[in-house]
Amino acid sequence: MSDYDSIVIGGGHNGLICATMLARIGHRVLLLEANDKLGGLAADREFAPGFHAPVAQTLYGLQAAVIKDLRLEDYGFVAGDPPLNLVALSTEEPPITIGDTALSGAQANDTLAFEQYRSQLKTFAGALAPFWGKTMPRIGMGSLKDLMTFGHMGLKLRLLGREDMLEFFRVATLPMRDLVDEYFESDSLKAALCWDGMVGTKMAPRSPNQAVLTLLNRMAGTHEGQHVVPTGGMAEFIAVLERSARSAGVEIRTDAAVKKITIDGDDNGQRCSGVRLADGSEISAERVISSADPKTTFLRLVGAANLEIEFTNRIRRLRCDGYVAKVNLALTDLPVFTGIDRPDGRMVLAPNMDTIEFAYDNAKYGELPEQPVLEVLIPSLHQTGLAPKGQHVLNANVMYVPGQLKGGWTDDARSTLMATIMEALEQYAPGITALVSASELLTPLDLEAQYHVSGGHWHHAEPAVDQLLMMRPTYEAAQYRTPIHGLFLCGAGSHPGGDVNGNAGRNAAREILA
Structure with missing residues (x-):
């Protein structure tokens, strides 16, 4: 008999969420965190005597379903102050304050245009919102579940109405620069609005990729993309997740770095059977769920020798350069x-x-x-x-x-x-x-070393069109399952991506339990 039903690698928010959901239905769950504190990039850090600042300072995409499923409010979660305003600063223009639905300090034309801009994006974000919390269909598969997901997505977009649906398909893959240029005149306002689609990525305003789609993902959370500092800060948010996990029965170990994921093979193929820690101890489990980034999971913990060469090459080519x-x-x-x-x-x-x-x-x-x-x-x-x-x-x-200077x-x-x-x-x-x-x-190099994130990339892999949805991180691993039986992913390198929203951890748990 295995020591545990499930071992979760990584004590960031996604790992904690996945572990808690599994434990709530009776799994014997062990969560292993390499650092001395839980939370990943949201963990508290004292950078000078008496001064504290985690890398992730705010919540801006947390899903209502995560709050409900983990009963976070029962363990002390409070959303905190009203959302923070975004302020566009320039040496050439007066400051412009950007709220949820209105501007302050902007020219009249921009103020009027912002209402239309924000309303349009909220409409699109609402149509996509259900699909960030679903397992994306597998490429080339035609199961009833996959067909229903595609059908639901098509229906949600069709219900936008013809005009909005056509506009969505036009806007979704625009460079951020093209989008904001259509609406606004102020240079500093346009720069600030670009920021929320690009931050944490390797994209700039002219990049012909997925910044708008990333922005819509962020707007699907409880605060519609607005940033909040939860009561007690991010450290308290992680403490709430820990209390919820321990209450569900999750065993948590910090300072417990995983050196290898144990892979066994026989005539029926390969399967994951547990982990070996840096101290040499081995722990067995029916399954292992990694919230580490895909390159770390497959290339370092699993090892290329246990993977097909085509799959290994796709993982090696993942773009995860922190900027x-x-x-x-x-x-x-x-x-x-x-x-x-x-x-x-x-x-x-x-x-x-x-x-x-x-x-x-x-x-x-x-x-x-x-x-x-x-x-x-x-x-x-x-x-x-x-x-x-x-x-x-x-x-x-x-x-x-x-990172590579x-x-x-x-x-x-x-x-x-x-x-x-x-x-x-x-x-x-x-x-x-x-x-x-x-x-x-x-620097990104420091983030990589201290938080065990390849390239120091916030999102574990660039949120580009070829690394999103049913291609995140790559096919054969885009539905939280991997080519190795018993090994799953639940981190930001999985659908729908990074940020502290909890979808990847929740989705992975639901896929395991399906």
Whole structure:
């Protein structure tokens, strides 16, 4: 008899969600986390004495079904403050505040256009919403279940009406630049609106790929794509998931790195029989579910020797180059941003889309951005305990910073990037440098090393058209099942992708239980 029914590798939110759902129906579940804390990129980290900032600071795609299925409110989950406004900052234009349905500080034409823009995207997001929570049909299969999924999708799109349906097919694969150019005049507004479709990816405004579809995925959550800081912050959100998991009967071990997934073979083919830990101990299970990224799962934990060469080649070719660096600043006081009464929103420092495009061009060639583009948040305005009283934490996503930097990530390269970032911040918050008592820079290479994510990519694999839906991460592994009997996926590299929305973990559990 196996030690467990199910072993889940990885204690991020998807791993916790999958493990909890399996345990609730009676599975003996063991969850293994390599680090000393649960949560993955949402785990709390103290980057300077008394100053805390996880890599993932906000919720913006959490599914209502996850909250309900795991009874998260019973374990203390509270959505928290109202959604954060998005603020477009530019040295050329006044700040523009972007809410859920309205703008503040924009020209009249843009204000009117935003209502139409947001309404249209909400309509499209609502039509697609059910399918982020479903297993995508297998390519070439014609089962009744698959046909019903396709039929349901077709019906939802047809119910949009002819005009909206045709517009959806036109818009869904547009570059973000083309979409926002159709609606708006303000350069900084267009740059900020692009941001929410591209952040965490290897795409720029002109990229002819899936940024609009990614945006619609994010808008399918409980806050329709708006970002919130949950009560107690992301650390408390992870604690809620842990309480729910333990209550369901999940056994959790941290500091328990998996070295290998155990594969046995006989005349009936290969099957997964458990795991071997870094300390040499072996644990058996009826199935193993990995929330690690696909490259880590198949190439490092399973090993190419246990896979067909065609499948291995497809996994090797997955694009998972992280392009986002994280900067955390410990501040002795609250900085003053020009033109803003209180810096309590998500501030995008990108004067126009060309600035974003040029930073992307630098990154493509392994170079540091000459003019970095940033999304800045001061989470200590929304959550106590992140900094000593009267002091603050500034957290920034710096887009288009290559993990594979030309010449490598030397101390000089890090210093150069930090100096460039501080110079950019000074343009919008004069005097901020004098408030910095400590700082932290996490490059994609650092994220890869510290969080065991190939390439340091937030989403485990680029959300591009050939790596989405029934192709995520690739065929033969796109329905959470893998070519090896008893081995499943439940991480962000599976449908529907990354972000802290929980769909991949929930979908995987439902597929296992089907």
